[in-house]
Amino acid sequence: MNILPANVTKITKSDSFILLELACGNSIFTSLVLESSESDEYTLGENVNILFKETEVMIATPDSKVSARNSFVCPISDIEMGVLLCNIAFDFDSYIIHAIITKNALLELECEKGESFRWFVKSNEVSIQKI
């Protein structure tokens, strides 16, 4: 699981949905969550963790336009090759983000260690962990 510490900077509600903007270092993440009576309300300035699975992270070339709000261009620090899958590690500020994609996709994008690529994750795949 990718885990990043963050701070709630904006809360927008619409019916049952809550769109949270979260600052992690100089980067802004967004997370779409469903309102729940049992979860405590989010408050501005609250420190939380951002969670998303490695298998939810997608990759594109740096100049690609994507709909995902959480989209960042970072250098690849490592690539672990499996048979069907591969695990790509990105240097994201002082954190490491892992993306697990199929090996075929990696070969097609010609990802290599040291090169910069775009990694992204949709807002509805980002969970919030209260701390």
Added chain:
Amino acid sequence: MIHINITKPLHTADGTIDLRVNKEIHKGDFLTLFGKSGSGKTTLLRIIAGLETPKSGTITVDGEVWFDSEKKINLSPQKRNVGFVFQDYALFANMSVRQNLEFALADKSKSKKVDEILEIMEIQNLSNMKPQELSGGQKQRVAVARTLMTNPKMLLLDEPLSALDSAMRLKLQDELHAIHKRFGITSILVTHDISEVFRLCNRVFKISLGEITEDSTPSKVFSNQNISGKFKIVGEVLSIKKSDILYIVEVLANNEIVKVTGVQSDIKNLNIGDKILLSSKAFNPILTKI
């Protein structure tokens, strides 16, 4: 409303510690006492039932004083009218199921009550059988039925289902839930089974070395992760297998086996038998009519 404010020395393997409880339990609560062996869970149940005497303090139930160390009040277990269910059933072996139930009746003229409870618990067909002819699940159903004979103010359940296999445990959990819903009896359960807590209880006291360290809902106590996922299941790790660069974790949840993928860091501190929380966002599950 039950108000308990007591102390009692506990002699444990680690020496003598003090059981200290100062809590209110609301009418209709289904409460779990959760903690390691020797933390004081069973002692607290026995104190409420009147089977053990606290060193000091008071216990009042709906305004009636059950125990007051200063005023030297200590109601007998019979006068407290609580139902106590143990892991080992504690049925009279020489009596039939019906006789076991009749024995619990304070007023023997009300034998109609036996038929009523036999019917509610769906054990009419067992009424003439002796305990040794019954399965574990049937015996425990009779033990629960027997406690209901006296319209107890409270049900105290000391690991009642831990000796049963998982299918029977789930069935009896459903029955305990139905009984609680039907009669609204304030119930206190000692269990080590987290999924049981989630299925039955609205409140958990976490006890450690005689002190109640947490008092909240099951999801707050056990998912201290407090993740925003809306799809949450508590399960038990059955196996962890490497597959390509991922790991497949098999989890037993609600009597079904589900497989979940994880990476090395997810499974680093995970062992077979560990209880885990599976969570997924409300957006992920696919809805298919069947």
